[in-house]
Amino acid sequence: MIVECQHVTKRFEGRVVVDDLELEVSAGECFGLLGPNGAGKTTTLKMIYGVTAPSEGSIRVFGVDVVRDPRTVRKRLGVTLQENALMEVLSPVDNLRVFGRYHLLSESEIESRIEYLLDFLELRSHADLPVQALSGGFQRRLSIALSLMNQPELLILDEPTTGLDPAVRLSLWSRVGELRAQGTTVLLTTHYMEEAERLCDRLVILAEGRVLVEGAPKELIRRHLARDALEIEQDPVRHGPVMAALPGVKTQQAGRRLMLYADDGAALLQAAERAGADHAGLHLRPTNLEDVFLALTGTGLEGGA
Ligand SMILES: Nc1ncnc2c1ncn2[C@@H]1O[C@H](COP(=O)(O)OP(=O)(O)OP(=O)(O)O)[C@@H](O)[C@H]1O
Ligand SMILES: [Mg+2]
The missing domain is CATH 3.40.50.300 (P-loop containing nucleotide triphosphate hydrolases)
Incomplete structure (x- = not known):
């Protein structure tokens, strides 16, 4: 372990x-x-x-x-923190060098690691600029490179x-x-x-x-919700009547979005249209981890068995 x-x-x-x-x-x-x-x-x-x-x-x-x-x-181990912790006035190469010394790597190990990491994180074009001149995305890549310095x-x-x-x-x-x-x-x-x-x-x-x-992500999706998700984007006042017309169907709301879950998505789509859902706002897709996340941490599930 x-x-x-x-x-x-x-x-x-x-x-x-x-x-x-x-x-x-x-x-x-x-x-x-x-x-x-x-x-x-x-x-x-x-x-x-x-x-x-x-x-x-x-x-x-x-x-x-x-x-x-x-x-x-x-x-x-290597760590990339939520906030980048970089030496702003130094270049990416010098940041990597300092970090290599901190890890007590030999000078030749440091140079070969730097060569490898400049390519691995696509930093070479910015290798010698001061960190403070780099965009947020490049600084993030450098942070990740630093966390890989000690393999x-x-x-x-x-x-x-x-x-x-x-x-x-x-x-x-x-x-x-x-x-x-x-x-x-x-x-x-x-x-x-x-x-x-x-x-x-x-x-x-x-x-x-x-x-x-x-x-496992797939297992969590299977365990918590049906296979298909139907998203309905509409005025939230219309959510109530749709849900009332489809008793037993699991639903969750996120503002203008109403999500319905069923193993047979095609049948669900037809049922939702019959229930008065706004046709233009319908989107059928496979259930994903975001649905599970919302169901467990967000608005919660309503209806269904
Ligand atoms: N040093 C600290 N002193 C006091 N409270 C702290 C400290 N560090 C974190 N907390 C509190 O601990 C809780 C958890 O914070 P943490 O940073 O672990 O959340 P997180 O899940 O990483 O959130 P985010 O998604 O916003 O990064 C928060 O309520 C935060 O305010
Ligand atoms: Mg955090």
Whole structure:
């Protein structure tokens, strides 16, 4: 087991923000922590890499107790924080160099790692500019490059793709795939449900410091909702009559959007039209992790068995 959290609780000034967390991440896995703002994701990651101590419980990483021996653990992992922590007046190359020295790599190891990472994160065109002159996306890529400097066995990524354009996000997803193919274990947080579905073998959804559900993305979708989702975009005053005409159908609302769930999407579409749903606003699609997330943390489910 790469990460083991047992009965981990964290309090800040008496307020519980992580509540009796049990978590296991095995070697080679990509594991996701999902949850609304303030759910305790970053706090959990900080406890795992040993900068914040749990108030109760124990955390072992690579079998080592993080509180007792944080240095041993940190040597073998890489972390990209939610906020970039870069030396602004230095170039990406010099940031990487400083970080390599911090990890006590030899000068030749440092240079070869830099060469590799400039290509791996497509930073070469900006390699010698001061960090403060780089756009947010390039700074993010540099942060990720820094966390890979020591060839970590465990890579921790706190919202790695927030603020990245779609092309860079896609390219980063494939980089994570390459790292995994090399055997790196990945622990990440994200607010992008598509990212979680694509990257994570398993994930937990947290809310107010507690695990609501755990499982593989597809399994969670199957466990919680029917196969197809029908989205209806319309004036919210029309939601009520549609729901009333379709008793027994699971629904959830998000503003102008009403979602209905059924295994037979085509039949559901016809039934919704008969029930007076606005034809122009109908969109049938497979149920996804975002539906599960909303159902568990957001507006909740109404109706259905
Ligand atoms: N150093 C601190 N002192 C006091 N409270 C804190 C501290 N760090 C975090 N908290 C509180 O702990 C709770 C969990 O915060 P955390 O940053 O772990 O959430 P998160 O799930 O990462 O949220 P986000 O999605 O917004 O990044 C929040 O209510 C936050 O205000
Ligand atoms: Mg966070």
